[in-house]
Amino acid sequence: MTGSLDSLWPAPTATDPVDAVVTIPGSKSATNRALVLAALAAEPGFVRRPLRSRDSLLMADGLRALGIGIEDTLNSSSGVSGGGDAWRVLPDQLNGPALVDVGNAGTVMRFLPPVAALADGTVQFDGDPRSYERPIGAVIDALRSLGARIEDEGRGTLPLTVHGTGGLVGGTVTVDASSSSQFVSALLLSGPRFQQGVEVRHVGGPVPSLPHIRMTVEMLRAAGAQVDAPEDGGEPDVWRVAPGALLGRDIVVEPDLSNAAPFLAAALVTGGTVVVRDWPERTSQPGDQLRDLFTRMGGSCELTHEGLRFTGSGRIHGLEADLHEVGELTPVIAAVAALADSPSHLSGIAHLRVHETDRLAALAAEINALGGDVTETADGLRINPRPLHGGVFHTYEDHRLATAAAVIGLAVKGVQVENVATTAKTLPDFPGLWSALLDSTTTVKG
Template sequence: MSDPAPSPDLWPAPRPHDPVDRVVSLPGSKSLTNRALLLAAIADGPSVVRRPLRSRDTLLMAAALSTLGTGLEDRDGDWAVTPGSWDRDGDVDCGLAGTVMRFVPPVAGLASGTVHFDGDPHMRQRPVGQMLAALSALGIRIEDGGRGALPFAVHGSGSVPGGTVTIDASASSQFVSALLLAGARYDLGVDVRHIGKPVPSLPHIEMTVQMLRQHGVEVDDSDANRWAVAPGAVAAIDCDIEPDLSNAAPFLALGAVTGGRVTVADWPTSTTQPGDELRQVLALMGCEVTLDAAGLTVVGPERLSGVDLDLHDVGELTPAIAALCALADSPSHLRGVAHIRGHETDRLTALATELGRLGADVTEREDGLSIRPAPLHGGTFRTYADHRMAHAGVILGLAVDDVLVEDIATTAKTFPDFAGAWTLAVHGVHA
């Protein structure tokens, strides 16, 4: 992996010198917020999305839906959403938001106009071709110059025939979710059939299915690798957004690494968020993990144990878990995550490079990492404009002096003022 351009934005990761005892409240889930906004935009009436995440990714989604003609009004931090006529041309900035690049084009086909999509330079490398081919097969005219990537245009005709489509979603579960979210509004609904290697991040598809059913949409997921959405209305419902459990990873790591106690408030007792898997992972690493009315509490051990994990369904947790493994006293093997090479950056190569830069003994494999105990030292931890890489960097900084995290502001993708919240959690004072 080539090094990114040097950045003057090097943030000293705070290091505690005693076990911490904290209660932390987190912003809402990006995955839930963006699905809720999109479903509200194609619903049969107005609704309210309560306690949404306000971050770069969700603001990009809101802007994209507004471009299509959806009405969005801020009501004391909630979003009141009014479906619009969608009879206009427009330009959508995807930024680095995979949910915007993949979720919005299937509904843009329902608009009467041409919608152009582009994003940050790296987004032109992220996979979307399989989904664009699927949209073409379902009756939407796509113009992408044969690239199968950004930039592209969706030429909407006001309706979409829909029907059965076969897709290889092994690069991203978002290909499936994108088609399902819009499918009820297609004339024939949509019947998505996956071929190829296993679909990664299945909990995110389960999240999509659950939210569709909450909106009164009929979904058949009884067969493996097939999801069918019946045509019909999308009911307008008000919804509350759960805290983002993947963003909980560094805060729970704070308790795990320091041998202290951290409680993440309002942790749901039942959820489709992949971040809930942190409970099992941290227990395997030797932590005491308790879920009760107060939230999820992690008490760290004297020393962290290494783990052997298949993270295929929860790949977004890999950077944080890899950082914890670099601090463990026995070897770890993380497998099943080849697909995260296509995330905000090639996360496997980035992790191997940056952990190694600070002294970690890391072997990069095709679908994961092997990490062995080694003495670590300070230095610059580059993030490659990837919020999850920044999480890995601050976790290392809990146990290693003089870790400088490049571009901590990239965390605004899913967590506004992460640096302030992190400093408050570590030291008890705001940055």
């Protein structure tokens, strides 16, 4: 448990059904993948409408530390207001010595060591205290087997040092990615720059969050890489990337659909309507499954010319669901389930114990502290709805815990969220966006 009680944020309670149009900032997952691919490309490229949050800024700064030029640009035709609406990425010679601060960003701590192995010089990685506890050993071991020299004093965790030699042989590597799909994506993203490319063979339990690997594969192909993946009829749990130059591209980042979860939940909880602008008709983002999951919990939705229109029915039903592929949606779904009219069982999410915090333990502890009845299972949560009361909801430096607390606060008076500022990890100015959501005269813009 972290943070000061002096930083408590009173979660607003809804007095009427919400009726709002919401613009969600860009996808963190797509932004950080796009930055890595642009940095490894053979020519400059643009990343437009990127997410500008702590995690994406850490990624940009990490690449800058490796010698990549990243400039802010502004394109008035894009319709996006604010500072700069794009990053222009100028690939340069990767070099060191460098210090990369990963914060507590899984994509940064896992995607950048393979890039650093391609650098000419020494690169040190460090981060927040929680980053020392998050698994990265599979990436370290894989890179070593592919020819990289890495020092971690045998911990298999941060901090660590990568001694880049300007290139990496690559080849075939075996990885246990049962605790994070990012282990696979990390190797695939840099694979085109390895001399022999890379073949990643997963061994172990099911890989969580497979849509994120599909996103990696799609973005690699769009950048000109040749990729073989299981969904193309290839071997199960085997991905291959051929060596070759990557194209500098003009990439427009989709809205972060996972960050739409609390806003859609607000429609479900209050029996109102929320339109999320620019919801793509086709996407590899896991958040797209919110349409099905929240419909099963009592809402209805349709894709319109403006985006996704989601409407709550005034009733919330419990949910029996395997969230293995969409684990990041669990905190908000659990919050909604705590307000439902029947029990819920969320399974397939044991890997959430090694995310920003142990999300299963944290959700059980904090919802129960408000009068709930949540029990942990081996791979998930059982939630029996009970009348909830106000109180402090601790966030454990976890952005998705904070947004889950805000959802509960819509229906429960007196919920105080500790360290709501942690939402800046992926959703800048969440408190402002959330307050605007409850003002039906306001269009909510991220």
